[in-house]
Amino acid sequence: MAVELTPVAAPLQGGLVDAASRFFLDNPDWGYVWSNRDAILDATVVTVQLTFVSIVLGFLIGLPAGVAEVYAPAWLRVPVETVGVVVRAVPILVILIYMFYVFSVSSSPFIAATFALGLRSGAYQSQIFRGAIQSVGEGQMEAARSVGMSKLEAIVYVIVPQSLRRSIPGFQNEFTIVLKDTSIAIILGVTELLGTAEDLFLQQNRTGTALELILAISLVYFVLTVTTNRGLEFAGDYFGVPTGENA
Amino acid sequence: MSDPLLRVEDLHKSYGDETVLRGIDFELERGDVEILSGPSGSGKSTLLRCVNRLTEPDSGTIYLDGERVSGAGTDVNELRRQVGMVFQDFNLFLHLTAAENITLGLRRVKGLGKAEARERAMEHLDRVGLADQAGSYPAELSGGQKQRVGIARALAMDPKLMLFDEPTSALDPELVGEVTSVMRELADEGMTMLVVTHEMGFAREAASRMMFLDQGQIVERGPPEQLFQHPEQARTAEFLQRITQLHGGEST
Numbered sequence A: 001m002a003v004e005l006t007p008v009a010a011p012l013q014g015g016l017v018d019a020a021s022r023f024f025l026d027n028p029d030w031g032y033v034w035s036n037r038d039a040i041l042d043a044t045v046v047t048v049q050l051t052f053v054s055i056v057l058g059f060l061i062g063l064p065a066g067v068a069e070v071y072a073p074a075w076l077r078v079p080v081e082t083v084g085v086v087v088r089a090v091p092i093l094v095i096l097i098y099m100f101y102v103f104s105v106s107s108s109p110f111i112a113a114t115f116a117l118g119l120r121s122g123a124y125q126s127q128i129f130r131g132a133i134q135s136v137g138e139g140q141m142e143a144a145r146s147v148g149m150s151k152l153e154a155i156v157y158v159i160v161p162q163s164l165r166r167s168i169p170g171f172q173n174e175f176t177i178v179l180k181d182t183s184i185a186i187i188l189g190v191t192e193l194l195g196t197a198e199d200l201f202l203q204q205n206r207t208g209t210a211l212e213l214i215l216a217i218s219l220v221y222f223v224l225t226v227t228t229n230r231g232l233e234f235a236g237d238y239f240g241v242p243t244g245e246n247a
Numbered sequence B: 001m002s003d004p005l006l007r008v009e010d011l012h013k014s015y016g017d018e019t020v021l022r023g024i025d026f027e028l029e030r031g032d033v034e035i036l037s038g039p040s041g042s043g044k045s046t047l048l049r050c051v052n053r054l055t056e057p058d059s060g061t062i063y064l065d066g067e068r069v070s071g072a073g074t075d076v077n078e079l080r081r082q083v084g085m086v087f088q089d090f091n092l093f094l095h096l097t098a099a100e101n102i103t104l105g106l107r108r109v110k111g112l113g114k115a116e117a118r119e120r121a122m123e124h125l126d127r128v129g130l131a132d133q134a135g136s137y138p139a140e141l142s143g144g145q146k147q148r149v150g151i152a153r154a155l156a157m158d159p160k161l162m163l164f165d166e167p168t169s170a171l172d173p174e175l176v177g178e179v180t181s182v183m184r185e186l187a188d189e190g191m192t193m194l195v196v197t198h199e200m201g202f203a204r205e206a207a208s209r210m211m212f213l214d215q216g217q218i219v220e221r222g223p224p225e226q227l228f229q230h231p232e233q234a235r236t237a238e239f240l241q242r243i244t245q246l247h248g249g250e251s252t
Ligand SMILES: Nc1ncnc2c1ncn2[C@@H]1O[C@H](COP(=O)(O)OP(=O)(O)OP(=O)(O)O)[C@@H](O)[C@H]1O
Pocket: B015, B018, B020, B038, B039, B040, B041, B042, B043, B044, B045, B046, B047
């Protein structure tokens, strides 16, 4: 019956009932959370950086990969597809372990984590872009070619701009996933939100405030998610153009 | 300079087991307006698309202005710079305004600067009567307006030859006239045109010649009056009679 818990979850042992009864019936200890607001703010910055760098890396991988999956000749398309399938089949925690311990891409846990998150996001973003590209009618490519543009010019100036607009809903989703999955960087000791929360209740011997800290960082994740989703929606409207069928 | 503008020799095209073009030969002189007619599936679109190599022919040779433009060692993009195409369903770039639809090719293909491209786009929009719609997106235009932008986009590239694949077939009947009148003006100005259309009014008034395609072969070719009034082939007579009933011999 005894389950061995990782350090981050151990203080919550005793289960929801214990924690919740203390939280709701006794006095929740928000004072400790508040007095560590600077550390939580720093951690928020680290989480945002991890997310941002990983998403950008994922975009740099995913957009060309998505284009290649639709337009590249087989010698390029097949390897790209294969790598994508493999990366999507491996859990993110395992990818992170490969990056840091097996391939040792960097001695910096932060950089190793962005490689892992970025690669995985690239594998998913490629599918978002592939789908968006395929939803652009074939006539767009033909029209571009018919005025003498090369295939690459047609992709860059006609297909990709239209696909990006069609990718926004999928991209919002991917953004949320990467943001939340930055928390796995805790296993390398990166002081992002979850790691910092853990430090705060373990190292200072304040395991009693674990639930408050976890709730506080959950709120931060929530606010970040809602804000970025709104931001992307706004960007979609701003760059959006009226579209109609058969135009 | 006695070369025809376009010469097509022994063009063949198959899709799998289906032979679509079986030996097409014809020439267009400068200023010719040729109607390409024939039943559905006879290979009209395929022939048109082979001329600018949006579809790659299996065999045969194409000469434009005396130069061989098909086969190994020829540049498709160079060919397409000289041949404009207008599509049945317009294919305007959906993310760009009417003016930007025209400037894109001018800038990327012709290498014009921004201001010059813009000026040229406006001239061509004006020519098709749409200067006031320069900033409109395709979704904000009517079918007839879209097609006129499509024509302006092709014309702005300054082509030697214009290909039209059923340019009015996707339009409501009341919008057909605004497109055919632009095409008629173009014909009057001396543009060489190869036009797939069922608009027999346009054919009678603007065409110098007409070819009738059936099962991947040119079965008959000549001046429109001849094909309408004294067709040599029964197939031609039957088809043209049917099409005239549907699309009218009267022009608008
Ligand atoms: N990309 C393609 N793949 C396979 N078959 C094709 C393709 N394009 C055309 N075909 C076939 O070739 C034949 C001729 O087609 P094409 O589009 O040239 O005819 P069309 O004369 O333009 O007909 P329509 O009047 O209906 O436009 C048809 O049987 C068509 O199914």
